[in-house]
Amino acid sequence: MHGYLTAKPEKLKAGIRAENVKQLNVISLFSGCGGIDLGFEGDFNVLKASVNPVLSSTWMIDEVDERWCHLGKTSFHTIFANDIKPEAKAAWTNYFSAKGINPENYYLDSIVDLVKLQKENKVNIFPKNADVVIGGFPCQDFSVSGKRLGFESKTGHDGKKISDGELIVANRGKLYIWMREVISITKPKVFVAENVKGLLNLTDAKEVIERDFASVCDGGYIVVPAQVLNAGNYGVPQGRERVIFYGFKKSALTSKALEELTKANMSGQYTPYPIKTHYLEGEDKKGNMKKYVTVKQALEDLAEPEESTDVNQQKYSKAKYMGKHCQGQQEIRLDSLAPTIRSEHHGNIEFRRLSKEHGGKHKAELNQGLIERRLSVRECARIQTFPDEYQFVIPALNGNRAVSGSEAYKIIGNAVPPLLGYHIAKRLEENWNLYFGEEKN
Numbered sequence: 001m002h003g004y005l006t007a008k009p010e011k012l013k014a015g016i017r018a019e020n021v022k023q024l025n026v027i028s029l030f031s032g033c034g035g036i037d038l039g040f041e042g043d044f045n046v047l048k049a050s051v052n053p054v055l056s057s058t059w060m061i062d063e064v065d066e067r068w069c070h071l072g073k074t075s076f077h078t079i080f081a082n083d084i085k086p087e088a089k090a091a092w093t094n095y096f097s098a099k100g101i102n103p104e105n106y107y108l109d110s111i112v113d114l115v116k117l118q119k120e121n122k123v124n125i126f127p128k129n130a131d132v133v134i135g136g137f138p139c140q141d142f143s144v145s146g147k148r149l150g151f152e153s154k155t156g157h158d159g160k161k162i163s164d165g166e167l168i169v170a171n172r173g174k175l176y177i178w179m180r181e182v183i184s185i186t187k188p189k190v191f192v193a194e195n196v197k198g199l200l201n202l203t204d205a206k207e208v209i210e211r212d213f214a215s216v217c218d219g220g221y222i223v224v225p226a227q228v229l230n231a232g233n234y235g236v237p238q239g240r241e242r243v244i245f246y247g248f249k250k251s252a253l254t255s256k257a258l259e260e261l262t263k264a265n266m267s268g269q270y271t272p273y274p275i276k277t278h279y280l281e282g283e284d285k286k287g288n289m290k291k292y293v294t295v296k297q298a299l300e301d302l303a304e305p306e307e308s309t310d311v312n313q314q315k316y317s318k319a320k321y322m323g324k325h326c327q328g329q330q331e332i333r334l335d336s337l338a339p340t341i342r343s344e345h346h347g348n349i350e351f352r353r354l355s356k357e358h359g360g361k362h363k364a365e366l367n368q369g370l371i372e373r374r375l376s377v378r379e380c381a382r383i384q385t386f387p388d389e390y391q392f393v394i395p396a397l398n399g400n401r402a403v404s405g406s407e408a409y410k411i412i413g414n415a416v417p418p419l420l421g422y423h424i425a426k427r428l429e430e431n432w433n434l435y436f437g438e439e440k441n
Contacts, residue, residue: 021075021432027126027186029111029135029179031081033091033392033411035384036134036194039421042074043099045387046419049297050235052277054288058430067301071422075429079127082107082114087407088414090400095390111178118185130186132428136194136416137176176209184216189252189436190272191221192424194416197228197241206243213247221247222261224272229420232337233276236417237293238383239337244424246272248435257435272431274423281336296334298382305376311393315405316376317346321358331360332375338383343413346406349374377408384412385419 028037038044048069051061060072078101083089086108093103107114107125118125176193183191193213199205206226214223224246231240248261260270279289305314322329328348332338339350354360355372362370375383377392386392392408394400403411 021429024076024131024429024432025079025127025129026076027130027133027182027188028078028081029133029182030137030175031083031092031106032085032088032136032414034081034088034096035386035415035418036136036421036424037078037081037092037096038386038390038418039416039423040074040076040132040134040425041078041096041099041101042071042076042422042425044418045070045389046235046385047237047293047297049290049293050237050385050419052235052288052290055275055277056426059426074422074425075432076132076425077101078105079130080105080107082109082111084108084110085411086401087403088411090394090403091390091392091408091411094394094400111175111182115178115181115185119181126182126186128186130188131190133179133183133186133188133191134193135179135191136414137179177212180213180216183213183221183247187217187220187249189249190428191245191247192428193245193247195243195245197243199243200228209245213245216247217249220250222250222253222258223247224261224266227273229273230280231417231420232280232292233278234274234420234423235278235290235293236383236385236419237295237298237338238341238417239280240340240417240420242416242420244273252436254435254437261435270431270434272427274427277423292337294335295332295338295383298338299334299379302376302378302382304370305373308378310378310388312381312391312408313376313378315393315408316352316379317349317374317405317409319347319349319374321351321354321372322347324359328374331362334362341380341383341413343410346374346409349380349409351375352379377405377412380409380412384415385417386412386415387418 026040031037045064045068048067051059051069053061062070062072064070078096081092089106089108093106097103114125117123179193210223210226214221226243226245228241228243231238231242250258253261257270260266277289278292279285280292302308302313305316308314328344328350330339331351331354342348352373352375353362353365353370356366358372360366360372378388381390381392392403392412393405394403396402
């Protein structure tokens with residue numbers, strides 16, 4: 001395992017930190033274990049192969065060793081987070097507490113209950129000084145791997161089943177409405193919402209969500225047309241596609257930004273979507289783009305679970321092979337991108353390697369006597385671009401909740417890859433004064 005250097009590392013690429021941008025406060029909703037939060041905060045290690053120093057020339061990138069580099073801190077600072085999953089909060093607070101973020105900033109409550117508490121009881125829950133609201137509203141009901149119920153979800157905001165005939169706007173498929181409510185309360189300059197690509201295949205879902213977001217604060221926000229980003233195009237060793245929505249507060253924008261963001265074809269300078277830094281298999285290389293990062297590059301320095309001192313690498317599902325026609329029974333291709341790391345029970349986690357009997361193709365490893373096994377918790381985290389300092393399997397210490405290996409798989413699979421989040425954050429940071437102007441002291 002790699003770690004942070006105690007000595008000041010040699011500069012790999014001396015980017016220009018956005019020093020003329022003040023600290024920007026972030027409210028994070030549906031935070032999970034903190035993938036997008038980590039991306040917005042920055043200050044973590046990634047593979048050198050995952051970074052394109054030419055196309056990301058403004059980034060602060062420090063060399064750690066031959067394989068790893070360190071991404072600089074951004075201008076963003078998390079002042080609020082929430083989720084209903086105790087295991088997600090345990091992982092989030094374990095990591096971010098060490099980074100100086102108050103663990104009390106994380107609310108283990110449904111966003112519906114928090115909004116109602118503030119509106120009905122006049123209790124100030126949400127900070128008033130937020131610049132950005134981010135949130136990956138629940139995606140199970142839009143995902144192709146789920147039941148595709150979308151807006152007709154039968155699961156409530158608290159994770160419990162809704163009775164037949166019960167009408168409720170707080171079902172899991174409509175929780176973006178409650179993100180909209182938080183936006184109406186806090187009135188940030190910009191918001192970023194994320195969901196699965198499968199949302200686009202449900203009739204009018206994208207357009208409905210865009211219209212609902214645009215209507216917040218009596219039409220006070222511009223919602224630019226949502227786009228699908230493939231994490232593999234941003235140095236993540238995984239073919240993970242997500243729909244990203246951006247909304248900008250009209251009254252905060254400069255006149256030029258207001259004009260550009262409402263154009264059918266806005267200029268590349270003003271688009272909030274980050275530029276692609278890596279090309280995928282089957283895509284043409286354009287300009288200075290780098291080749292996609294493979295699973296082998298992400299995992300090759302990890303010891304086998306039996307030899308590792310990292311409990312997250314030691315933990316892997318012991319679920320048996322259930323036949324090639326079942327979900328999660330495939331072997332990871334080392335020379336390619338990983339498939340999407342899903343929020344799955346341990347029996348549906350892909351295999352790191354299969355036996356010869358089950359069609360395993362990693363013959364050199366099998367000839368060394370390495371056993372058939374599924375991906376470990378750490379391997380899933382690596383594929384998602386979480387740094388090794390991020391702990392997911394957590395013992396019960398000082399009254400804190402323990403997190404099991406099975407729970408760790410789920411919260412990792414639910415997360416936005418931190419490196420993709422970093423691309424989104426850096427693009428906003430670099431364009432902040434372009435959108436909102438420089439504030440006078």
